[in-house]
Amino acid sequence: MLWAKKKEAEAASEKPPGEEPAPTRSASTEDADPDVDVLEVPANIFSEGGKNYRTMGRWDTALVLITNQVGMGILSLPSTMQVLGLVPGIIAIVGLGLLSTYTAYELLQFYRRYPHVVNVVDMARVVGGKTLEVIVGICVVLKLLLTCASATVTLSVAFNTMSEHAMCTVGWIGVSAVLCWLVCLPREFKFVAHMGIPCTISIFAAVLIVIISLGIADPKGAPVGGFDKEIEVVGSPSFQDGLNACLQICYAYAGNVGFVSYMAEMKNPSKDFVPALIAMQVFSIPLYLLVAVAIYCLAGQYTSSPALGSAPEIPAKVAYGIVLPALLGTGLVFGHTAVKYLYVVGMRALKSTHQVTDRSAKSWGVWVGSATCFWVVAFIIANAIPIFNSILSISSATFIAWFTFGISAVFWFFLNWGRLLSTKAKIALTVLNTLIIIQAFFMNAAGLWTAITGLLDIFNGDGSEITGAFTCADNSLF
Template sequence: MFGREKKSEKPQLPERSSTEDIAVAGLAPTTPADGSANAFSEGGKNYRNMGRGSTALVLITNQVGMGILSLPAQLQVLGIVPGVITIVGLGLLSTYTAYELLQFYRRYPHVVNVVDMAKVVGGTPLEIVVAIGMMIKLCLSCASATVTLSVAFNSISDHAMCTVGWIGISAIVCWLLCLPRQFKFVAHVGIPSTVSIFAAIMIVIISLGVADPKGVPPEGWEKEIKVVGNPTFREGLNSCLQICYAYAGNIGFVSYMAEMKDPSRDFVWGLAALQAFSIPLYLLVAIAIYCLSGQYVASPALGSAPQIPAKIAYGIVLPALFATGLVFGHTAVKFLYVVSMRALKSTHQMTDNSAKSWGVWVGSATAFWIVAFVIANAVPIFDSILSISSATFVAWFTFGISAVFWFFLNKGRYFSTPTKIALSVVNALIICQALFMNGAGLWTAITGLMEIFGGDGDIEGSFTCADNSIF
């Protein structure tokens, strides 16, 4: 159904040497460069050690994070019915495009990230473009995590410190979390991360069930629930962008495949577990919090609760927010590390525990989080940075680029069978969707940010000390 390639088609060998093909820090091949075997080691350690359980935890940690906190407010804009359709539809679409990445990996098992995939498709020029885009996307994701953390800290402390300071503290903690070099480490934070965000959301839901949401006037209120909303073009598109952000995890999936014991089997199982968990959770959170908060729903959603429960919820959700920074930051640092070691002509030392390898790793992490800190202060508003991130690169790395890879894999066979014809149409529409979100979406996101900067509030621009939890 999904157009899996025939087994008779042999994978093409990479152009680089077998050592240089290992684009994940700490991986050294103990088998031929064609990727036919899955044994990797570092100083006797097996880096191909993620089984089904670890895979599911890493994928859930990678995807279920701060994006969920924007969903209830989007139902206020779109209405319950269109909002639910959008959440489910984009979830199913992201599942299909993730499976397309696995199809590519099966044909070219030497690839270990989307940048390697781009090199196979379009050579060095496309490799460079995708590499730059991936790093900017990861920077935006980590900047979004630090902005969300600053909102949490401002809410908990009643804005006891300048917002720039809270963003700085958040970036430093995330930097420390990114210092371990194995993705397996991410699996260890998967359970506490998932439990923390679920517990925080339940606190908000329970508190809204027994008390009015934050912002309700003393004289009382009449709840307004929109079954079908009536948003403007810009409002509707901006809401769709923020829903897309909840499915922004695809960019790291290929890197995780490189550390799975059996990617072809374990990734399918992990992907199914991820979406079976995340889509129902997204619907539950969005509908429950919106129906309880009505027109007073906030974004992030934890701010909808009364003041004391909101502070408790923000405190409990901190592990999940830090885990988001860890997952995306670790992916970026690992890529920077390998590029740096190649530039230093030291790929033979990537598996070492030497001062040089660790110095390059720590330097890569430091440079990355400095850039993320600057971006977070440039766009310190939760909704705005999520929308900008979705419009610029989530549209491509979650949806568009997978469709491009599908056309490459099926070159010359687009109309060979009715199934291929249908999939050709679907993937062409996915590319069109990515182009539309990229262009119109970026205009929508930036226009909204400029309105906040030019409004009557305290936030008048970047690097502000004002309280960003009020937006």
């Protein structure tokens, strides 16, 4: 019976856009969006075979989402305050956070209509068939590669800072990639939930050390004997600097691409995902504001990026040591999302989706092979762009603008096509989602230009020892 339901759902996803499957109402739809039909939830590939992976409840999911969101992106936020100024910076952090919450809810609306999907690429297949599935699949992998490469770059900054550049930066990036590969080997997202609490504690403790140290001592680089802080209430950045700062804030909300994958391993996503999403944003947005405002106001013009480097040298080294679990957590949560997608693609190609949850040699071979290939490529990308701010900005401009904002708006149009102007509320949402798509196009085009221009400036000797890819030069701040 379960297999039959799954086949019906897969057949429905093959239908061209606009031709929807006949909805089968579930017994309970009290949590459903009134404008979106809810299908009876069929078994997906994670509830078949040797083990049921659909084990995450509300709070497991909240921990996964917090681990997903609160990571290395927070370390760039104080420097964005320095560029934008306090008021525009606060508005950008809160505004983009609320917008990412809305676009995450749009993913849930789509999942409620098509509950057989197990990732955002499956959603793309429902909307645009095989062609869009392939395009979005390639983009998802590239996006996750850039994010995981960012994690390894940040880890290399931490290792260089703590060890005073005891090894070539290529070597530290390699160590970081191997560590991230190891933590990605467990196959269930519930493992990520178990890592959530120590990862969150580590990032909170690290930034707290920086804030306390800046409260009793001057920041790194400040003149001996004190200095006059330069705090910009409203900044006046250049177009390039301002857009790069906004891209780095977007990076802090880069987790939406994995949300569908988490829904697929939840026991009751329609009921439990929204509370988990709200818990994540209630935690992360105030934390982002606290860290960004406190460190910028204490360090002033000596605010650095990553933000831990704003502290005096010894507290900064301690903070980098404490933050290592959170940085590994970023590599874990995004790397696991990528490996899970590659694994599903591989098992589908082998016509073995009924063995996805088995503990067979085939399933483990595909999983370990997917993880190994992914992290080898991430290692190469990290060495190609070994600079923290640059890889964050390029990652945000290339894919995050779409996968956090734009693609959710496209899915909303697909769900609501034919009734876009039916009510005043629908008209308002149609305008909002149109603006979201325009924003994604703008950040994709203009943002990529500014990010690459900034990277080339650094490679051309703009105050940095790093002059190219695969460098042994020290990428730490000391």
